[in-house]
Amino acid sequence: MLVDHVGWPRWVLRIVDCHLLMKQAVARMPETTMTTSQRLLGAVEAGGTKFRAAVVDAELAIVDQMRIPTTTPAATLQAITDFFAANDTISALGIASFGPLIVDPESSAYGSIAPTPKPGWAGTPLLDHLRDAIQVPAAIQTDVEAAAVAEHQLGAGRGYGSMAYITVGTGIGAGVLVDGIPFRGRDHIELGHIPVRRVDGDDFAGVCPFHGDCLEGMASGPAIQARWG
Incomplete structure (x- = not known):
């Protein structure tokens, strides 16, 4: 068993799934149409105590970032949306969220927070809200599962x-x-x-x-x- 705490900026490895999603999207674009901005992607770490968001390039170097306390769903997600509105050049979004999280793609509640000790967050459609607000392809995993994938591909695993x-x-x-x-x-x-x-x-x-x-x-x-x- 590997136990390894991922800190910022190494946290950004958690969005490896979205990184792969973006690479696939970029690969389908004609070379002449690709700009530096189209190679950027967004990352969100949705934590029970704090949210982090970042814009990174194709090599996972941080271009911009922000951190806010986790308050109500409406206030927190609006702040995240505003951050990406000011960085409107991302091609895809990766979300690593606290749980419990609905991860069954066949569920109508896919990407939503399940019953949780975090007051007010149960039932929040995290994936749908951010994908619709930011208008880019998006992927979601639990924060700890995303960290495991990242460590396996790029870190201690x-x-x-x-x-x-x-x-x-x-x-x-x-x-x-x-x-x-x-x-x-x-x-x-x-x-x-x-x-x-x-x-x-x-x-x-x-x-x-x-x-x-x-x-x-x-x-x-x-x-x-x-x-x-």
């Missing part, structure tokens, strides 16, 4: 057939790749809400609004803060 990526932050998540492909069942892997066995004498109630003392409720960033300040 290169050369490994299968790997796991685990993150501990506002929530706890895991992305697992088998033969380089994200492993999923009906949904993405949901590590944070599994039940865990307590240490004898631990009477902490946990912070998860759904389960209380699941792994995320006992050991996420908010849980650590609630325990020890």
Whole structure:
């Protein structure tokens, strides 16, 4: 198992899927029509505590970036839309989002936030909203699964057939790749809400609004803060 925290600007590797999408789009364009601006793409990291957005070139070098706290869906997504409106030259958009996230392409709610401890965000059609507002092709994955794909292709996981990526932050998540492909069942892997066995004498109630003392409720960033300040 590989555990590797991806920080900014290395975070931008998380949009590798969108990078590939853009390369395919550019490859279909006649060489004479391609400009530098048409080689740019957008990236969004939708986090439970903060959102980040960036414009990067085909080599993943950052051209522009911004960071805002995660507030309401309306205010947060409007700020992201405004950022890309000021950078209206991107060819595609990659979104790495906190979960739970609907990742079944056959679902009418594909790309939407599922029931979540984050107040007000359940049901938010993240993919549809940003794709329609920015008017470019868009791809979406959970943030931890996107990080796993990026590490496998460009980072610590290169050369490994299968790997796991685990993150501990506002929530706890895991992305697992088998033969380089994200492993999923009906949904993405949901590590944070599994039940865990307590240490004898631990009477902490946990912070998860759904389960209380699941792994995320006992050991996420908010849980650590609630325990020890």
